[in-house]
Amino acid sequence: MVTTRPALSPETASDTLQELWVFPIAPEVCNLACTHCLYAASPQRKNSYRLTEDDLTDLFTQLAALGATPHLLFTGGEPTLHPALYDFFEQAERRGYTFQLHTNGTRIHAEEAARLARLPHLKKVQVSLEGPTPALHDQVMGAGLYQRTLRAIDELRSRDVPVTIAVTPMESNQEGFTEIEQLAREKGAELVRILLYDLGAATANGLKPATTVPPQRGKDMILMCDKGVAYSEGQYFPCPILVKDPESILGTSVRDAISPAARERVREIKSRKSECAVCLKGST
Ligand code: SF4
Structure with missing residues (x-):
């Protein structure tokens, strides 16, 4: 069940603006080409957008003016491709913002894990794992990547970095769901289920949501667009799902x-977008 809550507004931002999704690079830029990627990201996609230190400083200035300290979610694309990503983390640290990193894990080695372990405001690293075996994971992420992803999880966990394993239950990997739950327990990681949206590579590859994995429901489930906004390529959007949708641009500032x-636009978007129907159904 989706919980309703006080609407986001500039006047109540200190309470209601809880999350800010930040794309350090364009969503379609990645070192992998996963079959379910809603941005159809791949190494072949070219987009020169890069978040700058000045962009981030401006973002923090805006938040301070609103009295808001949302949790920051650095995502992509593959955010570790940004050469200044750790500088961004240091800035968030200095300003006292909590944050998390979403990654495919393939670029997290011992050195990166050690750097991440030194960041007290880093609340979690979310790593995509699409199956408990090489066969199931690699069919989605790419050949040979299962071992690299597990290595990243192990490097992080061995340094007590909180890890969330993110899995998108689909027809193609649902047989491994019980095992992936077990694997997450063994690694000391949280497990989160990601909804499959009919977008990007998922559409091109004809992927279908799982039929045997029950949806992740919680009595306090709150839609992303009801507790935060997403910032990508200089503009703000209701959520990370819609950051490549020109119809969903909400403006060029947090206040906008x-x-x-x-917020009226978001209500209208939610009433007609098929992506929103997936969220509102709350099932994969
Ligand atoms: S896809 Fe729609 S319902 Fe889902 S979080 Fe984004 S705006 Fe909200």
Whole structure:
């Protein structure tokens, strides 16, 4: 069940703006080409957008003006491809913002894990794992990647970095869901289920959501667009799902994105977008 809560607004941002998704690079830029990627990201996709230190400083200035300290979610694409990513983390640290990193894990080695372990405001590293075996994982992520992903999880966990394993239950990997739950327990990692959206590579590859894995429901489930906004390529969006949708641009500032006019836009978006129907159904 989806919980309703006070609407985002500039006046209440200190309470209601809980999350800010940040794309350090364009969503379609990645070192992998996963079959279910909603941005159809791949190494072949070219986009020169890069978040700058000045962009991030401006973002923090805006948040301070609103009195808001949302949790920051650095995502992509593959955010570790940004050469200044750890500088961004240091800035978040200095300013006292909590944050997390979403990654495919393939670029997390011992050195990166050690750097991440030295960041007290880093609340989790979310690593995509699409199956408990090489066969199931690699069919989604790419050949030979299962071992690299597990290595990243082990490097992080051995340094007590909190890890969340993210799995997208699909027809193609649902047979491994019980095993992946077990694997997450063994690694001391949380497990989160990601919804499959009919977008990007998932559409091109005709992927279907799992039929045997029950949806992840919680009595306090809150839609991303009801507790935060996403920032990508200089603009704000209701959530990370819609950051490549020109119809979903909410403006060029945090204040724009949580204004009453923008919230009315989000209500309208939610009433007609098929992606929103997936969220509102709350099932994969
Ligand atoms: S896809 Fe729609 S319902 Fe889901 S979080 Fe984004 S705006 Fe909200």
